[in-house]
Amino acid sequence: MADQSGRKHVAICGGGLVGALNACFMAKRGYFVEVFEMRPDIRSQEIVRGRSINLALSIRGREALSRVGMEDVIIQKGIPMYARMIHDISGTRRPIPYGRDKQNIMSVDRRLLNEVLLDAAEEYPNVKTYFNHKVQSCDFETGEIVFLKDDKETVTRKVDLIVGNDGAFSAIRRQMMKTVRFDYQQTYIPHGYMELNIPPTQNDEFAMEINYLHIWPRNEFMMIALPNLDKSFTTTLFMPFELYDSLKTEEQLMQFFHDKFPDSIPLLGEDHLKKTFFNSKALPMVSIKCHPYHVGSKAVIMGDAAHAMVPFYGQGMNCGFEDCIVLADMLDQYNDDFSKALPAYTEHRNPDAKAMCDLAMYNYIEMRASVNSPLFLLRKKLDNLLYTLFPRTWVPLYTTVSFTRTRYHQCIANREWQDKVLRDAGYSAAGMAFIGVILMLWARLSGTQDSSPAELISYLWGRVSEAINSWKS
Numbered sequence: 001m002a003d004q005s006g007r008k009h010v011a012i013c014g015g016g017l018v019g020a021l022n023a024c025f026m027a028k029r030g031y032f033v034e035v036f037e038m039r040p041d042i043r044s045q046e047i048v049r050g051r052s053i054n055l056a057l058s059i060r061g062r063e064a065l066s067r068v069g070m071e072d073v074i075i076q077k078g079i080p081m082y083a084r085m086i087h088d089i090s091g092t093r094r095p096i097p098y099g100r101d102k103q104n105i106m107s108v109d110r111r112l113l114n115e116v117l118l119d120a121a122e123e124y125p126n127v128k129t130y131f132n133h134k135v136q137s138c139d140f141e142t143g144e145i146v147f148l149k150d151d152k153e154t155v156t157r158k159v160d161l162i163v164g165n166d167g168a169f170s171a172i173r174r175q176m177m178k179t180v181r182f183d184y185q186q187t188y189i190p191h192g193y194m195e196l197n198i199p200p201t202q203n204d205e206f207a208m209e210i211n212y213l214h215i216w217p218r219n220e221f222m223m224i225a226l227p228n229l230d231k232s233f234t235t236t237l238f239m240p241f242e243l244y245d246s247l248k249t250e251e252q253l254m255q256f257f258h259d260k261f262p263d264s265i266p267l268l269g270e271d272h273l274k275k276t277f278f279n280s281k282a283l284p285m286v287s288i289k290c291h292p293y294h295v296g297s298k299a300v301i302m303g304d305a306a307h308a309m310v311p312f313y314g315q316g317m318n319c320g321f322e323d324c325i326v327l328a329d330m331l332d333q334y335n336d337d338f339s340k341a342l343p344a345y346t347e348h349r350n351p352d353a354k355a356m357c358d359l360a361m362y363n364y365i366e367m368r369a370s371v372n373s374p375l376f377l378l379r380k381k382l383d384n385l386l387y388t389l390f391p392r393t394w395v396p397l398y399t400t401v402s403f404t405r406t407r408y409h410q411c412i413a414n415r416e417w418q419d420k421v422l423r424d425a426g427y428s429a430a431g432m433a434f435i436g437v438i439l440m441l442w443a444r445l446s447g448t449q450d451s452s453p454a455e456l457i458s459y460l461w462g463r464v465s466e467a468i469n470s471w472k473s
């Protein structure tokens with residue numbers, strides 16, 4: 001409970017990415033913050049070379065880091081990716097920029113990010129961190145939480161606010177499910193993921209172009225690679241579990257990679273590929289949506305505890321980091337009155353987090369269905385062309401999600417409008433479609449349906465020549 005000085009006492013359950021960042025947000029408010037993490041302190045764990053896992057950090061996550069003065073220090077430890085590099089089956093690589101003006105998403109090391117955020121949280125005199133403390137039970141009436149330590153002793157706290165940042169399999173959310181009318185939905189997808197590693201070359205150089213998100217789109221399965229500061233690439237293979245299971249021998253594995261990802265074999269190294277593939281287990285991916293995110297004025301869940309999503313948009317952490325901004329804004333709006341701020345947080349954030357879960361699942365489905373590289377290239381290039389011609393009207397979905405802080409549910413509305421325009425124009429009649437799209441956009445842009453064809457042609461020529469020039473530069 002609030003201590004003698006009247007400071008609110010908050011227990012953050014989970015010292016992962018969102019919990020560590022949230023501790024900084026809460027500490028800045030003057031709360032007394034205790035972070036309880038069930039695992040040992042990652043900063044004391046041995047670093048295993050070639051086992052680094054990285055994440056794509058985009059604008060939403062960067063804005064949250066910026067709010068607590070951590071953006072610059074994290075960016076310095078990341079690698080900007082200005083474009084996606086599409087690897088087709090022939091091994092040809094085609095770059096497609098994310099946008100103009102060096103727009104980029106950052107590849108950051110997961111462990112480094114967590115360590116830096118834990119260090120930052122501990123810099124605050126009003127933050128205490130505890131490791132090897134696992135949430136065992138909690139009471140949303142009294143604010144009491146019981147933690148089990150690895151020596152089997154228990155520790156109890158009674159706090160003003162219980163914050164569940166304990167990930168996709170959250171104990172705090174589990175308790176919420178028993179306590180309130182709680183809607184819960186979880187979906188495991190038939191795909192699993194496996195982390196591989198593309199090491200630096202013999203002369204300690206990056207083995208591929210550095211500032212790119214490398215994508216091998218193969219419909220039913222895909223692979224991506226993000227660069228690391230140690231000049232390696234963390235490579236993630238996404239495939240159905242039954243396909244993993246079907247590759248039982250080294251010959252079958254190599255034949256599969258030779259047929260589907262031929263250019264990756266010399267990059268990964270045949271021995272590393274065989275060793276990692278047969279010594280690793282493909283891991284599951286789950287999508288979790290729930291409501292509400294709070295209980296009374298005593299508890300709130302954020303990050304994967306509230307909205308775990310399949311990783312096909314690279315937004316899970318970014319969404320969890322943005323949760324910290326939304327809650328802080330609600331606490332500002334309601335002067336730290338939890339009885340008002342928490343319901344307002346659920347009301348504002350739930351539709352957006354569910355929308356992002358849906359977008360990530362939509363991407364997974366789209367990627368499986370229709371994204372061999374030629375189609376992927378076409379859609380991306382069409383998106384980029386229309387964005388160049390109508391920057392204020394045609395903003396590609398990926399751009400709204402990764403390069404703006406447009407509310408996630410608005411990103412979906414924007415995409416549905418685009419799909420309608422493309423559908424109405426008729427994808428197959430390419431010529432008609434293109435003119436149809438231009439006309440509809442013109443009508444929407446100028447707000448008048450009766451502009452003359454001559455006006456349109458001269459406007460169009462102006463935009464097209466602008467676009468050609470910008471493409472040339």
Ligand SMILES: Cc1cc2nc3c(=O)[nH]c(=O)nc-3n(C[C@H](O)[C@H](O)[C@H](O)COP(=O)(O)OP(=O)(O)OC[C@H]3O[C@@H](n4cnc5c(N)ncnc54)[C@H](O)[C@@H]3O)c2cc1C
Binds near residue numbers: 037136165169
């Ligand atoms: C393959 C893959 C790729 C991804 N790529 C990206 C990406 O590119 N960009 C992106 O934005 N996101 C990405 N994500 C998603 C991102 O990893 C998660 O959204 C993010 O880690 C969520 O952070 P969190 O703190 O909410 O949960 P976690 O990171 O899961 O942290 C939860 C913490 O709580 C602790 N904990 C759990 N239970 C208890 C308990 N009972 N008591 C105490 N502590 C507990 C755990 O030990 C852990 O430290 C990816 C995910 C996957 C699986």
Ligand SMILES: Cc1cnn(-c2ccc(OCc3ccccc3)c(C(=O)O)c2)c1-c1ccc(Cl)c(F)c1
Binds near residue numbers: 222312371
């Ligand atoms: C980790 C991370 C960060 N961002 N993205 C991402 C996501 C979607 C994208 O586009 C939509 C689209 C891509 C492929 C097919 C249809 C639509 C793009 C893009 O346009 O570059 C980039 C990923 C990612 C994560 C997993 C897979 Cl499998 C993947 F391919 C990329």
